[in-house]
Amino acid sequence: MGSTVMSETPDIADQLTWIAVDWGSSNLRAWGLDQHDQVIAQASSDKGMLSLKADEYEAELLQLVVDWLPATGTTKVMVCGMAGARQGWLEAAYLPIPTRLDQLSQGAVTPTLTGDQLRVYLLPGLSQTRSAATHFDVMRGEETQLAGLVTDTPDFTGLACLPGTHAKWATLEAGAVSGFSTYLTGELYQLLANQSVLRHSIGNDELQDPACREAFISAVSEIYAAPETFSSRLFGLRAQDLLDGRLPAGETRGAVLAARLSGLAIGLELAGACRECPTDEPIMLIGNQALSQRYTLALNTIGYQTQHVDGDTAVLAGLRLAHHALK
The missing domain is CATH 3.30.420.300 (2-keto-3-deoxy-galactonokinase, substrate binding domain)
Incomplete structure (x- = not known):
């Protein structure tokens, strides 16, 4: 162990x-x-x-x-x-x-x-059913991180995103969860990068690299505007690797294509999660710094501002709240 x-x-x-x-x-x-x-x-x-x-x-x-x-x-x-x-x-x-x-x-x-x-x-955890069982969803663990948001503000209202393998988007109204959705974005990325035809082209992206950052932003914008093209654009990554002479050589080539794949996956998530949300209200991100920064870049690209709470800080605050409620 x-x-x-x-x-x-x-x-x-x-x-x-x-x-x-x-x-x-x-x-x-x-x-x-x-x-x-x-x-x-x-x-x-x-x-x-x-x-x-x-x-x-x-x-x-x-x-x-x-x-x-x-x-x-x-x-x-x-x-x-x-x-x-x-x-x-x-x-x-x-x-x-x-x-x-x-x-x-x-x-x-x-x-x-x-x-x-x-x-x-x-x-x-929390569960959700909607519209004659057309929208089932569950969360277990994330609800305690969300509870961390209401520790100091019991009537917190807003939209929160918990990025991860299975990203959660929750709507909070006066300190209560009124709705949420789960997106398999992280798992989808890993499956596509490691088990699909794209595995021959995808490397390890690093958004601090200007070329990777540009590829990520471009992909987010493209798929957010036309989410119905997602499958086609996925195969386009492989074709781009084979045909695009403008791509850099070596490891940077795979890194740029990985950043683009990440942008497509996250952009598709955003198209479903926040298209109808007002852009004048910040979205609360709960999670680790690196992933929250990636989501912040994606959200900024489509016109949203964010606030960030560390995941450990949030879960501890939520556990404190639950402990006090038992007294």
């Missing part, structure tokens, strides 16, 4: 009040917090949901945080993400929207544990 632990104080057990956990499909991250909700320790493991059976979660969590725990008493653990999925530790059923983000803990479930050192709360 691969794991890392970082402690910020030598006497964690004396200060620990509760533990926040983000348990994803591939990774597990935990933070120890004191009575002021300040992080005093953190740890991570590569034991995500895909690596565990239901009866293995307790031992994995204990192995990661046991050194933080006081000698006596029970420590609360607030968990978001895939540990609450049907194939996870214990299913925390999806809450149907509209759902207030400061009330996620009302849907939490508590798995039965063999020991008494921990009391674990698994937060639910």
Whole structure:
């Protein structure tokens, strides 16, 4: 098992009040917090949901945080993400929207544990059905990041995007999620780049390179204006590699085509996610810096402004909100 632990104080057990956990499909991250909700320790493991059976979660969590725990008493653990999925530790059923983000803990479930050192709360995800079952959607984990937006502004209203393998777009109204959509943009890019005919042409793009940046911006603009041409423009990448003498040689050639593929994929997502949104209201991006910068460039290209919240900051804020709601 691969794991890392970082402690910020030598006497964690004396200060620990509760533990926040983000348990994803591939990774597990935990933070120890004191009575002021300040992080005093953190740890991570590569034991995500895909690596565990239901009866293995307790031992994995204990192995990661046991050194933080006081000698006596029970420590609360607030968990978001895939540990609450049907194939996870214990299913925390999806809450149907509209759902207030400061009330996620009302849907939490508590798995039965063999020991008494921990009391674990698994937060639910959100679900959506629309128009006679023509638009089903679910999220699990992202709702806690969205909850981070309402920590200081309970009545937050606006559009938020969480870029990633499966990008989420959520509409928030007065602190509640009123609608959301998922786009498989990241997964689509990887499939096209690695398993389609395009694999012969696609390299690793770097948007700091002026040529890659220009290719990305151009692709976003083109596909946003004509999303129906997406499939045709995809094959055009292969043809361009074969025929376009203006493309640079070597690794830069593949990088430029990769940037163009990225622009086509993200631009197609934007055509569906925000075409009817007013351009005078910024879109909130929640996620890591690099991917958020890529989405900012794409959104700026089509006339939108953005604000950014770090993904870890958001999920911790959301877990704090859920923890306080349990008190």
